[in-house]
Amino acid sequence: MIESFVPGRVRLRSRLLTMPELAELLRGSLLGIQGVKVVTVNVRTGGLLLEYEPDRLPLSLLAQALPVFQRLGELEGLAAGEIRSALETALKDLKRVLMSD
Secondary structure (H helix, E strand, C coil): CEEEEECCEEEEECHHHHCHHHHHHHHHHHHCCCCEEEEEEECCCCEEEEEECCCCCCHHHHHHHHHHHHHHHHHHHCCHHHHHHHHHHHHHHHHHHHCCC
């Protein structure tokens, strides 16, 4: 799921992001996290670029979110009818981790 990372930018790639409804769900959830500035999704390629404020989302906090990002990647193996519910649960967990002050 995580394709590249530099402080302030994370690039994700997933088959899930080629599905407009799921891509928008992920995009909207990420934009709801304090410190996230821009989330750009390319549905054609299944890519997502997340730009964030490194001071508000330090590496130590992002590292705690890695298991959730791994779970997001594993959702690709689910049946179509199960993906949305599992994605919503994973996104709630991601917000909980990244918004814990």
